Amino acid sequence: MADTEPYENALDAIPGAHPYPRSSRYHDAEIGVHRQADGTEVRYVKRRLLPPLDQLDDENRYHTVSSGDRPDLLAQHYFGDPAQWWQIADANPVLDPRELTDEAGTVIEVPLAGGFARSDRGNRRV
Numbered sequence: 165m166a167d168t169e170p171y172e173n174a175l176d177a178i179p180g181a182h183p184y185p186r187s188s189r190y191h192d193a194e195i196g197v198h199r200q201a202d203g204t205e206v207r208y209v210k211r212r213l214l215p216p217l218d219q220l221d222d223e224n225r226y227h228t229v230s231s232g233d234r235p236d237l238l239a240q241h242y243f244g245d246p247a248q249w250w251q252i253a254d255a256n257p258v259l260d261p262r263e264l265t266d267e268a269g270t271v272i273e274v275p276l277a278g279g280f281a282r283s284d285r286g287n288r289r290v
Contacts, residue, residue, distance in 0.1 A: 227273075254275070
């Protein structure tokens with residue numbers, strides 16, 4: 165008997181059900197619609213709201229950057245998925261994710277696995 169696919173994964177496979185997969189940083193982002201002068205609708209992703217940094221302290225762990233660390237390698241180490249680097253970027257106040265690992269010895273925050281930023285926890289914008 166074939167394994168039953170979880171409901172959420174089944175939705176990801178339906179075109180138009182979710183514009184972004186569950187693992188994307190934009191999965192929970194609100195989709196806006198702009199109507200152009202000719203009536204054409206253009207859909208866009210609204211800003212994601214992140215929690216204020218001071219609310220993340222009890223839900224994160226810390227990593228001291230070593231030579232050769234990269235955001236994708238850290239995501240592989242902590243989450244088992246290099247594409248989840250954005251979770252580490254969200255937990256630290258940087259604009260460019262490369263800033264996270266540019267300097268050895270820097271201490272960065274790493275959210276716990278599954279600790280996705282939730283839009284109901286604050287109003288930090290990215």
